[in-house]
Amino acid sequence: MTPDRERYPRRSERTDASAWGERLAEGYRGISDRIMRELPFFNKALSVEAIGFRGHEGGIVGVMVTPRFMNVVISAPHGTAQSSTGPRSGLRLRFPCGALEFSPAEVAPVGPIASASLFSPMFGFDDMASTRAIAEAALAVLMSPVDHPASHWPNAPWLGLIDRRHFLRGELAERRT
Template identity: 65%
Template sequence: MTPDREQHSRRSMHPDASAWGEMLAAAYRDIADRTMRDLPIFNEALSVEAIGFRAREGRVVGMMITPWFMNVVTLMRDRTSHSPPSPGSNLRLRFPAGEIEFTVSEMAPVGSIASYSLFSPMFEFEHMTSARATAEAALAALMSPANRAASHGPDARHDSIDRRHFLRGVLTERRA
């Protein structure tokens, strides 16, 4: 299967999740054009892209790449909660690799989202190919229970993912 066809195939498995990821990417493209482009944290070599958005346990989750950050993002609407946490609050979600703590925010026009920052700013990425590969590897690692032990530091709370250990494991694994 060609990479383009493989990507299309992955998207068609979760059309609603993929569509939501694209809607979020469009909102960030608008922000990039209106307010971020002239700021010193904007990496001109990168663009906005939604990576791997999928349905998982009643939520939509994926990676968002922008010229100023790379985040794991989830939509706050789900089948399990009655009222979403307020913007600025934290939300702990469990993944196969462990728990991560998201920060809740409001994002027009998509509504309430929760984000977990992996990189900000994005100057260590020279082009979209490397940013995309890192996002895909991080998302795959987050969804893999085999990465639970590698993502925990010696002082990490029970199932919480330590960001540095998680990223080192993902990046070391990808380069090895």
């Protein structure tokens, strides 16, 4: 009998990535509950949520939303934690939109990760629904080649305003006059 992973690799990979994202979210929930809740940069209107975690080039990538930050997070490539030269050392990773700088870290339930900040602090976000939409848009841009704009939401004209330069700077929409 063939294991499900071999018969249905895409479904299994998607499930594994989603489960990994949920374990990571659990780790951040614990941190939020124990340490962050009373700090002034904690947005009490938001909660911790793993958005769109999926397989990517042998790893897992998605967006982690917390009441303190929104980061692109990837499971750290093998050996990343050991090869870093210090807590501030960066890791440059390639995505369809281009290369991004990530910072290695470790989160208890999943081990080594690498993250790139999109927003911090989160005071500009009023609710989880709009925060989730921004996280999904950021992930769509990340996974779209530079010459092919994200088209996951055909009824969202604001996506046309997102470009790689602004995404990499943490600004999702370019202001045009």
